[in-house]
Amino acid sequence: MIKRIDNAYVTLFAVAVVLCLLPLVLSKAGLVLATEFCVVLAIALAWNLLAGFSGIVLIGMPLFIGAGGYTLYLVANALGIPPYPAILAGAAVPAVIAYALSPLLFRLEGAQLAIGSWVMAEVARLLCLITPAVGAGGGLNLEVLRLVPRSLRLPLNFAFAAIVLFITLSAIVILLKSRFGLGLRAMRDSDAAAEAMGVKTSRVKLLTLITATALSGAAGACYYITSIQITPSSAFSQNWIAITIFIVILGGIGSVEGPIFGAIVYYLLRETLSDLGPGYFVISGLLAITVTIFLPEGVWGLIKRLIRIDLLPIAHHEARRVHGTQPTITDKKGKLA
Amino acid sequence: MHSLTPSLLVDSVSKSYGGGPPVLKNLTLEVHPGELLGVIGPNGSGKTTLFGVIAGQLPPNSGRILVNGQDVTALGASERAKGGIGRTFQVPQSFSDMTVYENLLVGARYAGGLGKNEAVEAVYSILDKTGFDGRAEMRAGDLPLLDRKRLELARALATRPSLLLLDEIAGGLTDDEAMEIAGLIKEVNTQGIAVIWIEHLVHVLTSAVSRIVVLGEGKIIADGAPQETMATPAVRQIYLGMEPELDA
Ligand SMILES: Nc1ncnc2c1ncn2[C@@H]1O[C@H](COP(=O)(O)OP(=O)(O)OP(=O)(O)O)[C@@H](O)[C@H]1O
Ligand SMILES: [Mg+2]
Numbered sequence: 001m002i003k004r005i006d007n008a009y010v011t012l013f014a015v016a017v018v019l020c021l022l023p024l025v026l027s028k029a030g031l032v033l034a035t036e037f038c039v040v041l042a043i044a045l046a047w048n049l050l051a052g053f054s055g056i057v058l059i060g061m062p063l064f065i066g067a068g069g070y071t072l073y074l075v076a077n078a079l080g081i082p083p084y085p086a087i088l089a090g091a092a093v094p095a096v097i098a099y100a101l102s103p104l105l106f107r108l109e110g111a112q113l114a115i116g117s118w119v120m121a122e123v124a125r126l127l128c129l130i131t132p133a134v135g136a137g138g139g140l141n142l143e144v145l146r147l148v149p150r151s152l153r154l155p156l157n158f159a160f161a162a163i164v165l166f167i168t169l170s171a172i173v174i175l176l177k178s179r180f181g182l183g184l185r186a187m188r189d190s191d192a193a194a195e196a197m198g199v200k201t202s203r204v205k206l207l208t209l210i211t212a213t214a215l216s217g218a219a220g221a222c223y224y225i226t227s228i229q230i231t232p233s234s235a236f237s238q239n240w241i242a243i244t245i246f247i248v249i250l251g252g253i254g255s256v257e258g259p260i261f262g263a264i265v266y267y268l269l270r271e272t273l274s275d276l277g278p279g280y281f282v283i284s285g286l287l288a289i290t291v292t293i294f295l296p297e298g299v300w301g302l303i304k305r306l307i308r309i310d311l312l313p314i315a316h317h318e319a320r321r322v323h324g325t326q327p328t329i330t331d332k333k334g335k336l337a
Numbered sequence: 338m339h340s341l342t343p344s345l346l347v348d349s350v351s352k353s354y355g356g357g358p359p360v361l362k363n364l365t366l367e368v369h370p371g372e373l374l375g376v377i378g379p380n381g382s383g384k385t386t387l388f389g390v391i392a393g394q395l396p397p398n399s400g401r402i403l404v405n406g407q408d409v410t411a412l413g414a415s416e417r418a419k420g421g422i423g424r425t426f427q428v429p430q431s432f433s434d435m436t437v438y439e440n441l442l443v444g445a446r447y448a449g450g451l452g453k454n455e456a457v458e459a460v461y462s463i464l465d466k467t468g469f470d471g472r473a474e475m476r477a478g479d480l481p482l483l484d485r486k487r488l489e490l491a492r493a494l495a496t497r498p499s500l501l502l503l504d505e506i507a508g509g510l511t512d513d514e515a516m517e518i519a520g521l522i523k524e525v526n527t528q529g530i531a532v533i534w535i536e537h538l539v540h541v542l543t544s545a546v547s548r549i550v551v552l553g554e555g556k557i558i559a560d561g562a563p564q565e566t567m568a569t570p571a572v573r574q575i576y577l578g579m580e581p582e583l584d585a
Contacts, residue, residue: 182435182439182442183447185435186435190430192426194432196394196415196424196496197415197492197495198415198418200416316436318438318461
C-alpha cells in the first residue's frame with residue numbers, strides 16, 4: 001500500500017525552502033520588503049482564521065498587533081537583551097489580553113463585534129497615549145537593538161519574521177486538519193448543529209481567538225523590531241486592518257491559501273504601481289470591488305477553478321475506495337453506533 | 338422494564354420565547370430505556386420546542402431534564418450530545434460546505450468521543466446503512482432536500498446516541514420511502530437506542546412505534562398505545578377529517 005504524501009506537507013516544505021533561499025538571492029532592499037511581507041502575510045493568515053473560518057470579524061486586530069509590538073519593546077528593554085527572544089512575550093501577552101477580553105467580545109456578534117473590537121483598539125491607543133510608562137505620545141525606542149551587530153540586523157529581522165510566518169502557516173494548517181478543524185468548519189456552517197454534534201462552540205471560538213491573536217502579536221513584534229521605534233498611533237493603526245482585509249478578500253476569504261495569493265498580489269501591485277500616487281489607491285480600490293463582485297472566492301478561488309489543485313488541503317476524505325478494505329456485509333451488521 | 342431509571346424524564350417543564358405566552362406548559366414526559374415513542378400534534382403545538390429543551394438548545398423557564406437519572410438541565414447542548422442525546426433538525430442544518438462524510442465525522446469525533454480510526458469505521462457503517470454509500474464525498478450543500486433530511490438522521494446516529502430525537506425526518510417522503518426510514522429507525526431502536534420521533538405522517542408512526550404522545554398547545558393531551566391513543570375523543574377532535582395525513 002503506497003501512502004500518498006499529503007499536498008499540505010509538500011507545500012509547507014516548499015514554503016520553508018523558499019523562505020530559506022530568499023536571503024541568498026535578495027538585495028538589502030529586497031530583504032527589507034520580504035521581512036514586511038512575512039509579517040503582513042502572517043497577520044492576514046491569522047485574521048482569515050478568525051474571519052474566514054469562525055466568523056469572528058475582528059476589526060480590532062491592531063489591538064493585538066500593537067500589543068505584541070509594545071510587549072517586545074518593554075520586555076527587551078527592561079531585561080536588556082537582544083529583542084528576538086522577546087517575540088515570545090509579544091505572542092503571549094496579546095493572547096492573554098484576548099482571553100481577558102473574550103467574555104466581552106463574544107457577547108457581541110457580527111457588526112457589533114467588528115465595531116466593538118475596533119473601539120477596543122482605539123481605547124488601547126488612547127491608553128498608551130496617556131501612559132508615561134510606555135512613553136505616552138512619543139512612544140518607545142528599541143534601545144537594546146544596539147546589542148545586535150549592525151550587519152546582522154537585517155538578516156536576523158528577516159529570519160525571525162520568516163520563522164513566525166512559517167509557524168503561523170503550519171499551525172493553521174495543522175489546526176484545521178485536526179479534529180478541532182472539523183469542529184471549526186462545522187461551526188462556520190451551523191452553530192446549532194455543531195453544538196448538537198458535541199462541538200462546544202464557545203471553546204472553539206476562544207481557542208481560535210487565542211491562536212490568532214498570539215500569532216498576530218508575534219508578527220507585530222517582528223514588525224516593530226524593524227521599525228526601531230513604536231508609537232501608539234502606528235502600533236494600533238487601522239492601516240493594519242485595512243491592508244489585512246484587502247489581502248484576505250483579494251486572495252479569497254475562508255481558504256488557507258487565499259491570503260498567500262492575496263499578499264503576493266498586494267505587494268506586486270504596491271511595488272509596481274506606487275509611483276502613480278493617488279492612482280495606485282484608485283486601482284487597488286477598483287480591484288477590491290471587482291474581486292468582491294465577480295470573484296467572491298478571490299484570486300485563489302479562480303486559480304483553483306482553473307487548475308483544480310489543493311495546495312494546503314484541510315478536508316477529510318473517505319478513504320476506503322482508495323486504499324483499505326471494503327467492509328463485508330456481515331461486518332456492517334450490528335456495527336452501528 | 339418500566340421500573341428502571343427512565344432514559345429521559347422531562348419534569349414539569351415550561352418554556353416561553355422571550356416574553357411571549359408559554360409554548361410548553363408544565364409538561365412531564367417519561368421515556369423508558371429502549372422505547373420507540375412517537376410524538377404528534379398540530380402545527381405550533383410545541384413539538385420542536387420540546388426537542389430544543391431536551392437537547393439543550395433552549396433553556397426551559399422552569400422544570401428539569403433528567404437523562405438516565407442525571408439532571409442535565411444546567412448542561413449546554415454540546416455536553417448533552419456527548420452524554421448521549423442525538424437530534425435531527427426539522428429544517429436541515431447540514432454543514433453545507435463539508436462533505437457528507439465529514440458531516441458524520443464531526444459527530445463521531447466530538448459527541449461520539451471516538452478516536453480517528455474508530456470514528457472512520459463508525460462513519461462508514463452509518464453511511465452504508467443510511468444510503469449514502471457512494472455519495473460520501475459529495476458536498477452536503479449540494480444534496481437535494483430529502484437527502485439532507487436523511488443526512489440529519491445519519492449525522493445524529495454518528496454521535497452514538499442513547500436517546501435519539503427525530504424531528505419530521507420523513508416529511509415530504511413518499512410512502513415507500515417513509516416506510517424504509519421507519520424500518521431503519523426500528524432497526525436502530527432494536528439496538529437499544531431510545532427514540533422519540535416527531536412525525537405528521539400518523540400512519541407511518543403508528544406502524545412503527547409502541548407508544549404515541551399527542552401534544553396540543555404545549556400540553557400532553559393523550560399518551561399510550563397507538564391505536565387507543567388515536568381513538569381518544571380529544572385526539573379525534575384535533576385530527577377529525579385530517580386523517581390519515583397532516584403533512585404541512
Ligand atoms: N424561535 C422562536 N421564537 C419565538 N417563537 C417561536 C420560536 N420557535 C417557535 N416559536 C413558537 O412556539 C410555538 C411552538 O413552535 P414549535 O416549533 O415548537 O411547534 P411544532 O409543534 O414543532 O410545530 P410544527 O409542526 O409546525 O413543526 C409556535 O407558536 C411558534 O410560533
Ligand atoms: Mg416542529
